[in-house]
Amino acid sequence: MAAMAQNVLGGELETCGTDPMTGFFRDGCCETGGDDTGVHTVCSRVTAEFLEFSASRGNDLRTPHPEFGFTGLKPGDRWCLCADRWVEAHEAGFAPSVVLEATHAKTLEWVNLDELRKFAV
Template sequence: MSAMNVLGTELVPCSYDPLTGYFRDGCCNTDESDQGSHLVCVKVSNDFLAFSAAKGNDLVTPRPEYRFAGLKPGDRWCLCANRWREALEAGFAPPVILESTHFKALEFVTRAQLEKHRFHSALH
């Protein structure tokens, strides 16, 4: 059975380049071993990347030992739900791709909060 997104439909992949997700499968899938709850598919911005680095989570520097090339503004990434909420509270929440955000994110933030920061692409 496929995972569901916050819209109540099938979870859509977040990104294959860079390859994201707790399982590095391109999706914001989760299970009980995902202690960080990598559930929120975002489009990262300079402001968010700087905020994250200031909080001790450098998402820019490549870490090949973790198959991580480093992020640049515009990349899509499965973000920990608590980090997104923390960024929201600080005014640095990156835009969210709702179709690719796992429904369990709603255990950390409200759908209204996510929708307020919804990424609207020219394709939708």
């Protein structure tokens, strides 16, 4: 049996969100693997400011893309963000809050736990 993925707190990775369905594998979890070049590991509760910031960086998460089963995000939705995008948003002052129990441990390669705790839901 495969080991369960760990969150940044050292516990079992919890579900981030299922409405809309998030995660690189679209299973609701911020799990990652070799094909996930974006490293979608940060479970965030997105804000209007973050969505605007992301769109300004070329990744419009607000616009629905039904051809991919994507309904678009609105403020308050939980979404697995790329670790480097969360760091970029943090450095620009637009980082959304983080659900630590649902944020994959691999995120710690980009940002330390003390910093993540400042944004914990």
